[in-house]
Amino acid sequence: MSSDKAIRGQLLYFVDDPATAGEAAWVYHADGIIWIESGRIRLADDAQQVLPHLPRGTEIDVLEHHLLVPGFIDTHIHYPQTEMVAAYGERLLEWLETYTFPVESKFSDPDYAAEIATIFLDELLRNGTTTALVFGTVHPESVDAFFSEAQRRKLRMIAGKVMMDRNAPEYICDEAEQSYRDSKALIQRWHGIDRLQYAVTPRFAPTSSDRQLALAGRLLREHPGLYLHTHLAENPEECAWVAELFPHSKHYLDVYDRAGLLTRRSVFAHGIHLCDDSCKRLSDTGAAIAHCPTSNLFLGSGLFELDRLTERGVNIGMGTDVGGGTSFSMLQTLADAYKIQQLRGRKLDPFRALYLATLGGARALDLEDKIGSFRSGCEADLVALDLHATPFLKFRTARCRSLFEMLFVLNTLGDDRAIARTWILGEVAHSREV
Numbered sequence: 001m002s003s004d005k006a007i008r009g010q011l012l013y014f015v016d017d018p019a020t021a022g023e024a025a026w027v028y029h030a031d032g033i034i035w036i037e038s039g040r041i042r043l044a045d046d047a048q049q050v051l052p053h054l055p056r057g058t059e060i061d062v063l064e065h066h067l068l069v070p071g072f073i074d075t076h077i078h079y080p081q082t083e084m085v086a087a088y089g090e091r092l093l094e095w096l097e098t099y100t101f102p103v104e105s106k107f108s109d110p111d112y113a114a115e116i117a118t119i120f121l122d123e124l125l126r127n128g129t130t131t132a133l134v135f136g137t138v139h140p141e142s143v144d145a146f147f148s149e150a151q152r153r154k155l156r157m158i159a160g161k162v163m164m165d166r167n168a169p170e171y172i173c174d175e176a177e178q179s180y181r182d183s184k185a186l187i188q189r190w191h192g193i194d195r196l197q198y199a200v201t202p203r204f205a206p207t208s209s210d211r212q213l214a215l216a217g218r219l220l221r222e223h224p225g226l227y228l229h230t231h232l233a234e235n236p237e238e239c240a241w242v243a244e245l246f247p248h249s250k251h252y253l254d255v256y257d258r259a260g261l262l263t264r265r266s267v268f269a270h271g272i273h274l275c276d277d278s279c280k281r282l283s284d285t286g287a288a289i290a291h292c293p294t295s296n297l298f299l300g301s302g303l304f305e306l307d308r309l310t311e312r313g314v315n316i317g318m319g320t321d322v323g324g325g326t327s328f329s330m331l332q333t334l335a336d337a338y339k340i341q342q343l344r345g346r347k348l349d350p351f352r353a354l355y356l357a358t359l360g361g362a363r364a365l366d367l368e369d370k371i372g373s374f375r376s377g378c379e380a381d382l383v384a385l386d387l388h389a390t391p392f393l394k395f396r397t398a399r400c401r402s403l404f405e406m407l408f409v410l411n412t413l414g415d416d417r418a419i420a421r422t423w424i425l426g427e428v429a430h431s432r433e434v
């Protein structure tokens, strides 16, 4: 039996960054077809171009009032914080002590971890997110539970065990050598298995000793292709604390740099308070920043300088940062990203926004050859955005006179209700009941 299938509707994807390539950055077809063969994109083009080539009998799924886009890529999220989204009243450091560490301590229980992993992945797919870079907890069990569930669903996911050996309650800390051994065992068990990849995950500089950071660097050197995932310069009190804890480092990023943690596959969440030298090191090494707007607003962390980091050539992806972030929805995340730029007197246009959530995320994760676009050969993880998802969205999109306007309305008003369907490797993994 042929494994070919086709989806017909409006389609849009990016082949480059609109910030540098302008209109040449995207491909749009008002009546397009995505032809999928064995879970990969065979061809995505205007319907009239694709139809003659489709094998006879190929089923065509026709979507009348939808926009097909690549699955969203969330470059920073914490699955163990699923149950603590919307925790009241604190900024970063108190928020960690008051809410985060107690919740994360529950993940020593594999059954609890499995339950949350299931809820978390359901929620990602309901929101059209098909790949994410995910924090576990300090417990190796948290990573086993997460990867087991992701593997069962054939998802492309990156995750890792948190490393933290100081400045946190003892019940949630590990120890440097043990964290190295536990991480190594997880790497051997999961990295490169199916669509799963491992990220070495020191929580952030204040909760790791120099020894632990050095061992994180050793893991990266011993296993090429691994990711490095941590937090950077999110909040002014945190930055002042890092300067105190690491008096010999030039700046916050330098703490990681000295430990050998800056690579093409390093992703630093936030990066709000960065000096020019930090931007240059990020750009020179190809490391990426995960911009997490709902979290930055919710925790009062600061306003991300999107234009400055873009001009300095830093790779940038979007992150929800659940549970500091308040939504699993990449659309809602883009809506807040726009508002942050408004507060800075800058603009984020909807093409760039959608780029950041798709191909930009793939580039940040060094996965451009696999996900983030509809180029031939890419994995067929995609989403149908329903322009009629709610009566008001239908009313409002009917009045749009350009693709620009329609995308901006979707970015601003859309949420999980706008995700009509999510496909993983060409198979429907979420379908919204209406």
Ligand code: GUN
Pocket (backbone or CB within 6 Å): 078, 092, 096, 100, 203, 204, 231, 234, 295, 321, 324
């Ligand atoms: N910095 C260190 N840990 C965390 C965390 O769990 N969430 C956020 N937003 N920042 C952090």
Ligand code: ZN
Pocket (backbone or CB within 6 Å): 076, 077, 078, 231, 269, 321, 324
């Ligand atoms: Zn985070």
